[in-house]
Structures are given as C-alpha cells and as structure tokens.
Amino acid sequence: MKIVFIGLGRMGFPMAGHLATANLDITVFNRSLKKSKEWSSIYNKPFSDSLSNLPSNIDLVITCLKDDDALSDILMNKHLLAKMNPNGCIVDHSTTSKHLVLKLFSKFTDVNINFYDAPVSGGEAGAINGQLSVMVGGEEDCFASTKTILDNYSKAIEFIGPSGSGQLTKMVNQICITGVIKSLSEAIHFAQAQESLDLNKVFNAISGGAAQSWQLDNRFHSMVEGKFDFGFGIDLMIKDLKIAIAEAETQGIQLDTVKSILDDYVLLSEKGGGNQDTSSLIKSIASSN
Numbered sequence: 001m002k003i004v005f006i007g008l009g010r011m012g013f014p015m016a017g018h019l020a021t022a023n024l025d026i027t028v029f030n031r032s033l034k035k036s037k038e039w040s041s042i043y044n045k046p047f048s049d050s051l052s053n054l055p056s057n058i059d060l061v062i063t064c065l066k067d068d069d070a071l072s073d074i075l076m077n078k079h080l081l082a083k084m085n086p087n088g089c090i091v092d093h094s095t096t097s098k099h100l101v102l103k104l105f106s107k108f109t110d111v112n113i114n115f116y117d118a119p120v121s122g123g124e125a126g127a128i129n130g131q132l133s134v135m136v137g138g139e140e141d142c143f144a145s146t147k148t149i150l151d152n153y154s155k156a157i158e159f160i161g162p163s164g165s166g167q168l169t170k171m172v173n174q175i176c177i178t179g180v181i182k183s184l185s186e187a188i189h190f191a192q193a194q195e196s197l198d199l200n201k202v203f204n205a206i207s208g209g210a211a212q213s214w215q216l217d218n219r220f221h222s223m224v225e226g227k228f229d230f231g232f233g234i235d236l237m238i239k240d241l242k243i244a245i246a247e248a249e250t251q252g253i254q255l256d257t258v259k260s261i262l263d264d265y266v267l268l269s270e271k272g273g274g275n276q277d278t279s280s281l282i283k284s285i286a287s288s289n
Contacts, residue, residue, distance in 0.1 A: 001025065001059045003149065004048075004083075006074055007094070008035045010231055011120070011127045012064035015093070018130050018153040020045045027055055031070075051079040058084045060149060064093040064120075067239055068100045075104055081111065089114040089146050093134070095174075095240050098164040098247055105138065105163035114142050117163060118150070119170035124231030125218075131155040135173070137165030171244040177278070178241065178261045180215045185282035187211075188223055199224055219279040228273075228280035234265050235274035241265070 005016040008030040020043035036047035108115040116138035264284040
C-alpha cells in the first residue's frame with residue numbers, strides 16, 4: 001500500500017514516524033519544507049516538496065492539519081486527486097467542522113474515493129507513544145484495511161457511523177475535556193489556599209476514587225508547578241470549541257459552560273498564552289480571585 005502523510009505538526013510528525021518505523025511505503029508532505037526535511041532525515045523515508053510532485057498511484061492519504069482552511073486547501077488541490085488510485089482512501093485526523101467533512105465526503109464519493117473524518121484524542125504524548133484514540137465517520141467499504149495502518153499509532157479505533165460522526169464525537173470529547181480542566185483548575189486553586197494541605201497527599205487520596213481522570217493523572221502536578229508546555233495549545237482548543245458551539249447552535253442546543261470556558265481561553269490567548277497547553281486555564285482562575 002502506497003501512503004502519503006500530509007501535515008507534520010506536533011501530532012502528525014510522530015504519527016507519520018510510527019508508519020515509517022513500521023517500514024510502510026510512506027512519503028510525507030508538509031507546507032513547511034524544513035519540517036519535511038527534518039522528518040525525512042530522522043526516518044529515512046522520502047518527502048515531496050509539492051503536491052504536484054507526490055508519487056503516483058497513491059492508495060491512502062492521511063492528513064493531520066490545523067483547521068478547515070488548511071484541510072480544504074490540501075484536499076481540494078487537483079494535483080492530489082490526480083495522484084490517487086481509484087477506490088483509494090483519505091483519512092483526515094484534523095479537527096474540523098462537520099460542514100466541511102460532508103462537503104469533502106460528497107466530493108470524493110463522486111470520484112470513487114473513500115473519505116473518512118477520523119479526528120484523534122490523546123495529545124502530543126499519545127501521538128509520540130502511539131496511544132491515540134481515533135473516532136471515525138464515513139462508509140465502511142475499505143476501512144478494515146485502512147484500520148491496520150492506523151493501528152500503528154493508535155490504542156483504540158472506533159468506527160462511529162456515517163460521514164461527520166467522527167467530528168461530532170470529537171466535539172463531545174472537547175466539551176468533556178474543557179469541563180474537567182475547569183473543575184480541576186478550581187479544585188487546585190482551592191487546595192492551594194488551604195495551608196494545612198499537602199497537595200501530593202491530596203493527589204494520592206483522590207486519584208484512586210471517583211475524581212480520577214486523565215487530566216487529573218497527567219496534569220495535576222504540572223498545573224500545581226505552573227508548567228504548561230505539554231502539546232495541545234489554547235489556540236487550537238479555541239478553534240475546536242467554536243466549532244462545537246456553532247454545531248450546537250444549529251440544533252438549538254446551548255453550551256453555556258463551554259461558552260464561559262471559551263471566554264477564559266480567549267482572554268489567556270490575548271495575553272500571549274495561545275501556545276501554552278490547555279491546562280493553563282488555571283491561570284484564569286487565579287487572576288480572577
């Protein structure tokens with residue numbers, strides 16, 4: 001199977017690396033040529049300097065891009081489609097709007113290409129360790145063979161349903177995450193105000209009970225220490241929450257908690273914290289007290 005991986009950001013770089021390590025036939029493309037050359041030098045696999053120079057007879061394209069505009073620019077490019085085999089597959093790991101997904105699904109269905117919206121969860125650490133969770137929408141025609149490729153960087157792959165289902169599930173994921181981070185931020189702020197509490201002992205006491213979560217296990221200590229350089233940044237979460245809110249509004253659903261947290265993230269971004277990871281939300285708690 002001939003694979004092209006497009007998008008070598010903090011997630012895509014190690015994800016494509018797992019495919020190279022598995023000795024698959026992979027070529028990468030990134031809009032920043034410097035990143036492509038860096039990846040190629042590490043994994044000893046080829047890169048393309050443009051979409052028009054991609055190899056021919058591509059069976060599978062995997063994309064991991066920033067937003068709707070970036071994904072549309074790549075997948076609407078005539079050179080990419082010209083390089084793909086009939087009945088090939090495109091798997092998109094970006095987080096985008098459902099509207100774009102349905103547009104792309106329709107476009108590629110018309111030319112016998114299987115398109116899957118397959119956003120991921122697990123952060124940069126999950127990508128590096130090959131432990132991502134993947135939520136997939138589309139038709140199941142060729143997904144069995146595609147899944148064996150995605151297994152190289154995933155711990156769980158769930159086929160959700162029709163096109164758009166993957167992105168809708170990612171919206172649910174982001175809504176859950178932000179609520180947990182907000183509560184964790186307030187809990188830590190409260191605990192820090194209590195002079196009698198040893199926060200390490202607090203963590204030990206609550207991490208095995210009903211308060212346990214991925215965020216608690218992986219971000220409690222770093223938030224206490226004021227360390228916020230762990231991958232998925234505020235600006236990306238702002239984009240994701242806006243997508244979720246917009247989709248909810250089309251159905252008359254109010255996401256009041258999410259809107260409040262979005263406002264906090266926007267303020268932190270405006271103060272220069274857009275690249276800090278999402279657990280830096282605790283800064284908004286401290287500054288408001």
